[in-house]
Amino acid sequence: MTISLAIDTSTSRTCVAIIEDDKVLWNGHRDGATEHGPALPSLVQEGIRAFSIDEVIVGMGPGPFTGLRVGIAFAESFALARGITVRGVCSLDAIAAQVKESDFIITVDARRKEVYWARYVDGVRLGEPAVNFPAVVTGATIYADLFPDMKALVALPGNITEPIYLRRPDAVATADRS
Amino acid sequence: MSQPLVLGIETSCDETAVGIVRGRRLLANVIASSVEEHARFGGVVPEIASRAHLEAMQPTIKQALKDAKVSLSDIDAVAVTAGPGLVGALLVGVGSAAGLAIGLDKPIYAVNHLAAHISVDYLTHDQPLEPTIALLVSGGHSSLLQVNDITSSIIKLGQTIDDAAGEAFDKIARVMKLGFPGGPAIDAIAREGNATAIDFPRGLTTSNDWQTRPYDFSFSGLKTAVARYLENVPDYVRADVAASFQESIVDVLLLKALAAAKSSGIDSLVIAGGVAANSRLRAVAQTRCEKAGIRLRIPAPGLCTDNGAMVASLGALLAAANRTPSPVAFDADSSLSVQTVSLT
Numbered sequence: 411m412t413i414s415l416a417i418d419t420s421t422s423r424t425c426v427a428i429i430e431d432d433k434v435l436w437n438g439h440r441d442g443a444t445e446h447g448p449a450l451p452s453l454v455q456e457g458i459r460a461f462s463i464d465e466v467i468v469g470m471g472p473g474p475f476t477g478l479r480v481g482i483a484f485a486e487s488f489a490l491a492r493g494i495t496v497r498g499v500c501s502l503d504a505i506a507a508q509v510k511e512s513d514f515i516i517t518v519d520a521r522r523k524e525v526y527w528a529r530y531v532d533g534v535r536l537g538e539p540a541v542n543f544p545a546v547v548t549g550a551t552i553y554a555d556l557f558p559d560m561k562a563l564v565a566l567p568g569n570i571t572e573p574i575y576l577r578r579p580d581a582v583a584t585a586d587r588s
Numbered sequence: 589m590s591q592p593l594v595l596g597i598e599t600s601c602d603e604t605a606v607g608i609v610r611g612r613r614l615l616a617n618v619i620a621s622s623v624e625e626h627a628r629f630g631g632v633v634p635e636i637a638s639r640a641h642l643e644a645m646q647p648t649i650k651q652a653l654k655d656a657k658v659s660l661s662d663i664d665a666v667a668v669t670a671g672p673g674l675v676g677a678l679l680v681g682v683g684s685a686a687g688l689a690i691g692l693d694k695p696i697y698a699v700n701h702l703a704a705h706i707s708v709d710y711l712t713h714d715q716p717l718e719p720t721i722a723l724l725v726s727g728g729h730s731s732l733l734q735v736n737d738i739t740s741s742i743i744k745l746g747q748t749i750d751d752a753a754g755e756a757f758d759k760i761a762r763v764m765k766l767g768f769p770g771g772p773a774i775d776a777i778a779r780e781g782n783a784t785a786i787d788f789p790r791g792l793t794t795s796n797d798w799q800t801r802p803y804d805f806s807f808s809g810l811k812t813a814v815a816r817y818l819e820n821v822p823d824y825v826r827a828d829v830a831a832s833f834q835e836s837i838v839d840v841l842l843l844k845a846l847a848a849a850k851s852s853g854i855d856s857l858v859i860a861g862g863v864a865a866n867s868r869l870r871a872v873a874q875t876r877c878e879k880a881g882i883r884l885r886i887p888a889p890g891l892c893t894d895n896g897a898m899v900a901s902l903g904a905l906l907a908a909a910n911r912t913p914s915p916v917a918f919d920a921d922s923s924l925s926v927q928t929v930s931l932t
Contacts, residue, residue: 446679446683447683447919447920451687451689451690451917454690455916455917475638475676476638476676479642479679479680480679480680483641483679483683484683484684484686484687486645486646486684487645487649487683487686487688488687488688488690488691489687490646490649490650490691491691491692492691573639579635579636579639580633580635581633581636583629
């Protein structure tokens with residue numbers, strides 16, 4: 411009997427859930443691509459009121475960086491404060507879990523007209539997530555408007571310790587400027 | 589709470605910093621800087637800074653707890669810089685601080701970065717400093733303030749209308765190929781130079797400026813003047829240029845700070861922010877304040893640049909004054925006004 415605090419800020423929706431094994435004890439979200447900073451603490455504070463949390467599971471992306479980091483920073487510090495473990499998982503996998511098809515693609519807005527995406531065949535992700543223009547993301551049904559399934563997020567195996575950025579920071583060294 | 593144990597988190601620019609204070613006593617001040625990662629870009633790259641903050645946050649918190657010899661469960665309150673600063677960078681600190689505060693079920697103080705710079709002075713001096721004039725000079729800010737109460741009443745008298753003083757140092761250092769950040773490099777080379785060799789302009793010091801905006805600063809004209817000088821005098825003496833440029837900045841900062849003290853009848857001046865670590869500014873301020881009968885306070889150089897101790901210090905002052913903590917859900921504010929000491 412483990413009670414998990416599940417957090418995902420990889421999409422425009424701030425998602426928080428309290429999950430006990432396969433039961434959703436509490437579930438809350440707030441929409442807004444720049445709302446993660448204030449949304450996450452208020453959701454968590456409301457969600458954890460009646461529960462003693464044993465572990466934290468957090469979506470590590472891919473997703474727009476600023477919001478993504480809010481979730482990871484919060485999750486790591488909350489776990490440190492409680493002396494409990496924190497585990498990172500791939501957010502796209504938690505989105506994919508709710509699709510009941512044998513071959514499909516999940517995309518998430520990556521800004522700059524690009525998408526983060528991964529293809530799933532028979533419930534398994536093909537390779538690593540990537541970032542591309544939508545025009546080149548083809549080959550199977552595309553699901554573009556879904557958010558993470560938080561029960562699935564908690565059930566994902568493994569531990570990803572670094573945010574899944576997929577892009578390098580924009581910057582040009584002074585020596586390379588024309 | 590007279591001696592609250594407060595952990596402060598600062599991530600407004602390129603320093604991931606955590607400080608711990610008990611009341612006015614400094615227990616830990618740990619800083620992980622990503623400055624070297626920015627050097628080849630000639631300035632701070634926000635996304636690089638934000639990534640580095642997230643990477644450094646947990647180790648920095650743990651090191652601060654270790655240095656302070658306290659455990660997280662002992663902490664009475666968490667403080668964090670809510671602004672001003674780079675929004676993506678700020679949000680790493682805000683997220684971390686909220687996670688700690690909710691995890692510990694302790695209050696959080698979302699504080700102003702600029703007020704925190706001034707409040708760090710409380711860690712090194714016993715007497716209260718208010719009311720005082722405060723000159724806040726760093727890579728991102730140059731303001732002249734009147735501090736009536738550090739926890740509740742700070743009035744902005746003036747600020748830069750273009751570059752911050754520290755930014756001017758960085759830009760001139762770049763043109764002179766002295767590296768980034770420019771402040772320490774120019775400070776060092778200027779010691780070998782003649783500060784009166786070149787008469788660089790003093791921004792906003794015409795008689796009209798003294799009438800209309802006596803406490804505002806402008807450094808972009810100076811920057812242009814130095815750049816033009818370097819072009820026109822190919823065999824320039826680097827140390828003389830650095831010293832003369834620095835002298836112009838120091839002179840105008842102190843002219844205005846002392847004028848503010850005089851006209852408000854306040855005989856106290858605090859200089860804070862990264863540029864307050866400049867040795868020439870410290871020396872000239874000492875001389876001029878002594879002459880004017882003004883009590884001068886400048887934090888130790890290590891506490892002038894961005895750090896977590898200053899955030900913890902302001903948090904502890906707010907807690908000790910029984911100020912209302914911030915709501916647990918708040919947003920980072922990249923342009924937070926200095927008049928807002930903490931979010932309520």
